[in-house]
Amino acid sequence: MGSHGIKDQVAIIGMGCTPFTEHWDKGPDELLVDAATEAFADAGVAKADVDAYWLGTAMSGMSGMALSRPLQLDNKPVTRIENFCATGAESLRNAAYAVASGAYDLAMAIGVEKVKDSGYQGLVGASKSPTDGTGRTLTAAAMFAMCAPAYGAKYGVSDEQMREVLARISWKNHYNGARNPRAQFRKEVSMETICNAPLMAGGLGVFDCSGVADGSAAVIICRAEDAHRYTDTPMYIKALAFVAGNCSGNADPAYDYTWFPEIHASAVDAYAQAGVTDPRGQIAMAEVHDCFTPAELLIMEDLGFAERGTAWKEELAGTFDLKGELPVNPDGGLKSFGHPVGASGLRMVFEAWLQMRGKAPEQRRIETTKKLALTHNLGGYPGEMVSFCGIYGTELG
Amino acid sequence: MRGIISAGGYVPYRRLQRSQITTFFGSGGGKGTRSVASFDEDTTSMGVEAARACLRATAARPDSVWFASASPAYLEKTNATTIHAALRLDTDVAAFDMGGAVRSGVGVLAAAFRSSDTVLVVTSDIRGGLPTSADEQATGDAAAAILVGDDDAGGSGGAGSSVIAEYLGGASVSEEFVDRWRLPGETRSKAWEEKFGETKYLPLGDQAWNAALKNAGIEADQVNRLIVTGPHTRAVRALAGRLSVSTVNAKEALVDDLAASVGQTGTAHPALLLSSALEGAEAGQVIVLVSVVDGVDVLVFRTTEAIRGYRAARPVASQIANAADLPYGKYLSWRDVVTLEPPRRPEPDRISASVASRNDDWKFAFVASRDRSSGALHMPPARVSRDGGTIDDMEDAPMSEVIGTVAAITIDRIAYSPSPPIVFAVVDFDGGGRLPVELCDVDAASVKVGDRVEMTFRRLFSADGIHNYFWKARPVR
Numbered sequence: 001m002g003s004h005g006i007k008d009q010v011a012i013i014g015m016g017c018t019p020f021t022e023h024w025d026k027g028p029d030e031l032l033v034d035a036a037t038e039a040f041a042d043a044g045v046a047k048a049d050v051d052a053y054w055l056g057t058a059m060s061g062m063s064g065m066a067l068s069r070p071l072q073l074d075n076k077p078v079t080r081i082e083n084f085c086a087t088g089a090e091s092l093r094n095a096a097y098a099v100a101s102g103a104y105d106l107a108m109a110i111g112v113e114k115v116k117d118s119g120y121q122g123l124v125g126a127s128k129s130p131t132d133g134t135g136r137t138l139t140a141a142a143m144f145a146m147c148a149p150a151y152g153a154k155y156g157v158s159d160e161q162m163r164e165v166l167a168r169i170s171w172k173n174h175y176n177g178a179r180n181p182r183a184q185f186r187k188e189v190s191m192e193t194i195c196n197a198p199l200m201a202g203g204l205g206v207f208d209c210s211g212v213a214d215g216s217a218a219v220i221i222c223r224a225e226d227a228h229r230y231t232d233t234p235m236y237i238k239a240l241a242f243v244a245g246n247c248s249g250n251a252d253p254a255y256d257y258t259w260f261p262e263i264h265a266s267a268v269d270a271y272a273q274a275g276v277t278d279p280r281g282q283i284a285m286a287e288v289h290d291c292f293t294p295a296e297l298l299i300m301e302d303l304g305f306a307e308r309g310t311a312w313k314e315e316l317a318g319t320f321d322l323k324g325e326l327p328v329n330p331d332g333g334l335k336s337f338g339h340p341v342g343a344s345g346l347r348m349v350f351e352a353w354l355q356m357r358g359k360a361p362e363q364r365r366i367e368t369t370k371k372l373a374l375t376h377n378l379g380g381y382p383g384e385m386v387s388f389c390g391i392y393g394t395e396l397g
Numbered sequence: 398m399r400g401i402i403s404a405g406g407y408v409p410y411r412r413l414q415r416s417q418i419t420t421f422f423g424s425g426g427g428k429g430t431r432s433v434a435s436f437d438e439d440t441t442s443m444g445v446e447a448a449r450a451c452l453r454a455t456a457a458r459p460d461s462v463w464f465a466s467a468s469p470a471y472l473e474k475t476n477a478t479t480i481h482a483a484l485r486l487d488t489d490v491a492a493f494d495m496g497g498a499v500r501s502g503v504g505v506l507a508a509a510f511r512s513s514d515t516v517l518v519v520t521s522d523i524r525g526g527l528p529t530s531a532d533e534q535a536t537g538d539a540a541a542a543i544l545v546g547d548d549d550a551g552g553s554g555g556a557g558s559s560v561i562a563e564y565l566g567g568a569s570v571s572e573e574f575v576d577r578w579r580l581p582g583e584t585r586s587k588a589w590e591e592k593f594g595e596t597k598y599l600p601l602g603d604q605a606w607n608a609a610l611k612n613a614g615i616e617a618d619q620v621n622r623l624i625v626t627g628p629h630t631r632a633v634r635a636l637a638g639r640l641s642v643s644t645v646n647a648k649e650a651l652v653d654d655l656a657a658s659v660g661q662t663g664t665a666h667p668a669l670l671l672s673s674a675l676e677g678a679e680a681g682q683v684i685v686l687v688s689v690v691d692g693v694d695v696l697v698f699r700t701t702e703a704i705r706g707y708r709a710a711r712p713v714a715s716q717i718a719n720a721a722d723l724p725y726g727k728y729l730s731w732r733d734v735v736t737l738e739p740p741r742r743p744e745p746d747r748i749s750a751s752v753a754s755r756n757d758d759w760k761f762a763f764v765a766s767r768d769r770s771s772g773a774l775h776m777p778p779a780r781v782s783r784d785g786g787t788i789d790d791m792e793d794a795p796m797s798e799v800i801g802t803v804a805a806i807t808i809d810r811i812a813y814s815p816s817p818p819i820v821f822a823v824v825d826f827d828g829g830g831r832l833p834v835e836l837c838d839v840d841a842a843s844v845k846v847g848d849r850v851e852m853t854f855r856r857l858f859s860a861d862g863i864h865n866y867f868w869k870a871r872p873v874r
Contacts, residue, residue: 120741122811130749132756133857133865134777136833137745138821142809143833146823149846150805202807248783250833251776253825257805383833 003241005273006100008396011227011234013220014043017350019182020215020338028060028114028216029070035216035343036071036110043220043230047071050220051104053078056091056111057342059124067110084379085291086242087111088345089388092219093240099221110218111347113340122212123341141209143381144292145202150257151298155309163203165312166293167194170207170335172315173290176322177332179364184211184338208293213338217346219353224396233357238372239273239391241266249383260295262387263302263378270389271304276372279304280326283391284370285355287348289378290333299376300328303389327366330355345388348375356394371395399510400560400698402457402544405450406672406713407443407521408537408659409434410720410838410871415534417725425529431660433723434538436731436816437837437855440466440521440664441476442866443540445483445854447665448519451542452484453710453798457558459517459544461491463509465501466521467664469494470856470864472581479866480519482761483854485795499577499628502664503688506543506671507696510564515546522663525732526585535630537660541668559703562675562684564696566613570605571692572597577628584733591631598632599639601693606640609685609695617643621682624652624670627689628661636689652684658717667694673713680704719874721840731816742813747861758793763852763868765830766791774830794830796852800873801826803848808841815858824850824870837869849873 016038018031026034032055040047055067055078064078083090088111095109118124122139152162171191177183189207197205227234245262249255267279276282286303290296300311305326306319314320320328331337331351334344352373354360377388412430419426434443444464452458462484464477477492486492491514495505502520509516521540526532548560576594579586588594610617623644625637637651644650652674654661662669667688674684678700686696729735758764759777766778773784774794781788801824809819820836822844836844837855850870857865 118743120743122742124743128746130746130752132753132760133745133748134756134760134867136821137812137814137835137857138807138809138819138833139812141811142807142819142821145807146805153846199808200811201809246783250823251831252773252783253804253829253831255831257823 003269003273005239006096007238007273007275008224008236009100010096010221010237011224012237012349012353012392013222013227013230013234014039014045015217015219015350015353016042017182017217017347018215020184020213020340020347022116023214024116026214028057028066028112031114031214031216032067032070032110032112035112035218036108039108039218039220045106045220045230048074050106050108052076052095052098052107054081054091054095054107054109055079056081056087056109056345057113058082058084058087060112060114060342083386085289085341086345086377086379086386086388087342088217088347089375089377089390090242090345092346092349092390093242093388096221096237096240099223105226106220106222108218108220109346110216111343111345112216113342114214115212115340116214139201140381141204141292142201144294145204147257147294147298147382148203151294154256154258155312157312161312163195165297165315166208167191168315169290169293169296170194172321173329173333173335176330176364177336179361180332180337181361183332183336184213185332185336204292210291210334211336211338213340215338215340215343215347217343217350219346219349233394235353235356235392235394236396237390238393239270239389241269241273241389242386244386245380245384247384255383257382259298260302260382260385260387262385263299263376266387266389267303270391274372274391276391282370283326283372283374284368285327285330285352285366286374286376287331287333287351288328288376290329290335291339296328303374303376322364322366330360330364330366345375345377348377349390349392352392356392398548398560398563399546400563401675402546402558402560403451403455404672404675405447405454405542405710406669406716407447407450407540408432408713408716409438409443409539411435411723412720413723413725413728418529418534421725422529425534427534429657431534432537432539433728433731434523435837437857437869439470439856439864440468440523440540441470441479442854442856443538444480444519444521444542447521447540447542448480448484448517450710451517451544454708455544455558457515457544457546459486459490459515461493461514461516462486462519463493463495463505463516464519465495465505465664467497467499467501468523469496477519479761482757485758485762485764498691499663500691503667503694506668507567507569507694509545510567510696515544518543518545518668520665520668522665524661524663528729528734532586535656535661537662539659539662539665539669541665541672543668543671560701561704561707562698562700565615565699566609567694567696568605568608568612569692569694570601570608572601576691591629594629595632595635598629598689598693599635602636602640602687602689605693605695606687609697613697615683615697618645619683620644620650620685622652622674622678622684623650623687624674624685625687625689626654626661626666626670628663629689633689636687640687655717669713672709675704675707676709676712676714678704740811740813740817742811744813745858745860747863748865760867762795763797765794765796767794772829774826776830776832796826796830797868799826799828801850801870803844803846803850804831806844806846820844822850822870835869836871838871844872
């Protein structure tokens, strides 16, 4: 028994990522074709070379045929994956294990979401399963909003300080997004504007919430020993950890909404798989699931980037800025890159793919000598959450 | 001895200042307030609240639930079964609706005293009229429940039930004439010129009064408390004046009809006033209830020694004292007179009858489960314990009467609600158990972490004509 991981067994050899935006002129089919085409070209392989596919989509299609039809795949295995907002990361995890097992030589994981066809702002739940009507009707914004006052009360952060901390996170991610041509929001936003935005839920204003965008991202992987057949600059998978919580946080009075146990557990597993002992010292950059600003705050502590009760100071001090000690969300994060649910987990890997190989645009390129990148992708809400944590590096060992 | 074992009135939290109607329209309105059922209440959910209060004050349990309303939440489908489920009564307890007419409220009460069952009478009404109408300002929303039975014969509750007010007798007189009417599907009722009704009701009132006192073996000058009520304000006032003259003390005999604070609540009002009268009653008092609508019904009671030990679970008087004003615009939107812009979110789907049925105990009676080995409380009930992992080793944990504390709170301005914003709290229940649940009867800004809350039965929404009932939390007041 044990979670052993597949460190250095699987390599990423090519990726694609569409702009994330309100693609009024594109549906999931077009977005999938765009991302897949870019990934095939990036890896220098043809569609027919890829032996198996994993399609991650939370609500934009059912079954593997949601990919095999638009790509016109020729009797290839396609698995459709859904795991809330961590769907994209899950598609990679499953594809990577298939390649590591030796079952396939080349596999693609591709995520897509078309969220702007509902006629509503924000995300509209996909599940139409009949219910007894007793479930919560709360938005994700309202659920995550509960974390800020809980954290503030526990660690002595006043409401005014917390407003500044959350605004700083949003400001940082907008600053980074402004330097990313694929991002949904490519504009810096002032602290003042962020603080004075209309309230959505609890103390969260509109700039505390991630962008809602359509988009797709794709990755092509092979066994590590084959990587140099395709590219001189592969990126190796060091860890893929995943936790599905038992939803006890909203049933157990012991949970206090100041941390995410599922994220902490997934990080512990990922660090063990990758052999990371000092996350803050070893991780060069991280893409984390900043669906709402309080999420990024708590995630910094769950990932071990900051001691408990100190992440708010670190955010204010610029530790996680683009030029900070440990850049977090250098591509703008969910906040300004946008959040097409099934694609986001792979979009995060795409930024690691660019940054760790020195291919990120110069205006947002991080400066580091550290060798590892981390992506963190969650789904669900405080108290009931799934969490993915992945680690990647360009060197073996 | 047959009579009243327990009673419970329910007056919703919100009040409309009648002067607001005048301010808004330049006409209509009046003095004082009327009660207003919340957007998430209907006659069934209010009936549940009244019935809970009624049963909380006694150990007796009914073998029948009789529900009456002139504004039932469902036609065809029985509403009493919802109340039955919320009270978690056994399946062999009957549940009947007797609705439609306002008179059904007093009718179901009169019938219960003539029955041999232990009957939980639940009456409930939401009253109103067109803006600026006399009905709009003079009426109110409320529910009341009376447990009727015999001494020490409390149905499944069995021994221990004591009659707090013996039913001495009564009389009903009926006559066909058009006074007040409403067609199915219409929201407003209409009334004939009041003077005509008065000429009909006064002689009927005399007749019923005399017959009832004779039937009860009581003389008028033995009557301590007199309740006279009905939608026909003019006839009620005249009859009350006429009948009270001959009572023990004419000045003090008349029970406050709550017109100034609650309004006339139609089907619910006779039982509501009876509940109210019992709250302050002493032993040995003769209480007479006179209901004036489509005839006159008179019920005569004498309180017993047992009333000394009776404490209303939620006194009507305290519900009247603990109220908050509602802006007239909100009132109009809650009653669907005006339609406000909803949040731009999808409306909920109808609930599944079969899923709801599987989860009846949770959905309607708020019964959680408790792991026998670890004691961990699971809301909703679960088969596998989150603490220790035992499988199918749970016992029922009824939570509807358990108080909780707000552990976290959030105001959701973007979620769908019939009356946004939603105020949501994570509630930790005394003795274990946590549930994120919607708060009601609150002003969003006033709720804090640490506030104490209690559960209340509400209608969350309706879709495809199916009402979705579940529980919300409200501040303990």
